[in-house]
Amino acid sequence: MKETSDSDTKSQTVERIIFGRDEERRLLRKFDLFLLPPLTFMYLCNALDKGNVGNAKTDGWDKDINLSGNQYYLLVMVFYASARFGTPISLLVKRFSAARVLPILMIGFVSGRSLFAAAAKNFSQIFAIRFFLGIFESPMLPGVVFYLSTFYKRDELASRVGLFYAAASIAGAFSGLIAFGVFHIKKTKYHGWQYLFWIEGGATVTFALFAYFWLPLSPSTWKLLNEREKSIARGRILADSSVAIDERLDIRDAFRPFLDPLYWLWALINLSFGVPLASVNNFLPQIVASLGYSTIKTNLLTVAPNIVGTVALLILTFSSDYFRERSIHICIPLATAVVGFIVLGSIDVLQHRNVAYFACFLLTMGAFAPSVLVSAWYSNNTPSESRRAVVAAVMVAIANSSGLISTNVFRAKDEPKYIPAAFGGLCLLLVSSTGLWMRLENRRRNKIQGVNITAADVDTETLGQGPKSPSFRYMY
16 A cells, blocks of 8 residues: 655645555556657657658758758757747646647647748748747747656656657668658659658647547546546645646746856756757768668668667666666666767778678667757656746757757768767766766765655655755755
8 A cells, every 4th residue: 555645835734645556556557558659759759840841851852842951950950959949838838738738839830830831942942840849849848747747756767757658769671661662653643752751740639639539638637537637636646747647837937947057057957968869860861861871761771770779778768667767777888889989980881781780780879869868857857837837948959959060960961970979978987977967965964864755755745945945865
């Protein structure tokens, strides 16, 4: 049996909820079956829309719309530049719920990106489309991370975000397969890349409409849950996720975490891991193409690395939740990605094609997981819902900014000798140092208080002051 308290920080009324593991498992099963699949498919559609320019380029998209010089890289870069302006929109997720805000953004802007891009005929039109795409796509990941944190406990979050984020990894495989098929279409007045944009944009519109009416605003308003299950859901979150539920958004208080140097350190971590991640997401087809393969075979060969990267992502996130540990699980994939980039930069890829292709597997195995685990890491250590929403929005905006760095090092003259390994190495140093400091700080607090407790032993509803609360313990 497990006992938790259900409280509101303003009214201070307390309700004791007692429930067993079987009841909790049944509730989790409902969340996993009816909440995760639509969110995952939403992100799959979103990732397809965002990343299909890499596949389109292998079909001559850049030549068909008369791109010249570094204009292709400017189109990739403008997405990351404009994504930094999406933070205010991310706050709407807390105010109006991700269940409503995210589908609207998908319908109105993200899907329009692919549909309009198929008709765009020059650099200026595509540039404008991708500028607005960056603004309105950027709330997707922080919005979903925050949304899931209102349903799942801290030791359940990374694996669920991992399942959701796996859609982005699988998107590379799906897009490669779709591109492989449509690029065979010949003798029509339309190009293969136009069919690619239409198919992926249409799928996004269709599913976003479904998600708008299906996703619940919160556990307490979900019609699939009975009153007992709603009470258990509240008790779980107050015990191991949030200080309070459905608290009002106080902008001044929500930005208070950034007075703590730790959050600036997390900002540097997001900036540094974002470079190898953006490099793989945006340029994997070009990396494979640089090995000398044809257009059609290049797109087919991107499928396997994306699938392997997805499997590695799921293994790491589930292991991280099982052991309630973040930093070491972040360091492992970072080191793998660094090795992959070093291999690509140190060999002649045309003479050692098989070795270079193996390095592509190392890239995907190492680049995907850090994004999920770092998001779970700072969310787990931010018990206030309002602060968590703002922190997630700011951190993802910073990670998106790293795409600017990635784009500038992936110039045609540099292919395939890239330098994101340096940023991966920096992130490795920052993560390991932060994890070590958290371990030592927890030990120091335990010694002063004469106890031996971890983050799992402290109800989050008692942590209104965050790390300043005496009983606060870092989840490292």
